[in-house]
Amino acid sequence: MPFVSGAEIKVVGKSGQISLGKGYAGKTLRVERNQDGSIVLTAVAMIPEAQLWTVEEPGRSRIAQGLHWAVTTPAKETDIDALVGRRPRVTRASRGRKR
Numbered sequence: 001m002p003f004v005s006g007a008e009i010k011v012v013g014k015s016g017q018i019s020l021g022k023g024y025a026g027k028t029l030r031v032e033r034n035q036d037g038s039i040v041l042t043a044v045a046m047i048p049e050a051q052l053w054t055v056e057e058p059g060r061s062r063i064a065q066g067l068h069w070a071v072t073t074p075a076k077e078t079d080i081d082a083l084v085g086r087r088p089r090v091t092r093a094s095r096g097r098k099r
Contacts, residue, residue: 010018024043032040 010020012018020041027043028046030042030044032042034040
């Protein structure tokens, strides 16, 4: 059995709820009910549908391609002067505009 740190005893109220404390307020938890009667709560991060491209195709393949490029491309020092030279000129008229 794994070592458990900070174990507590909680009593389930008449409404079927337990209080985990303010540290878990607003968190999303996965509930696992095991055959032996134990319950495991695990904090999870939910991904909004609008951001699913980061974990599904074709976004995942783009991320994988980028990671592959990062692993296979040797690191080199950045030429700051070349970057500054490529930067578009900022004029007074364009300063206040949002892009």
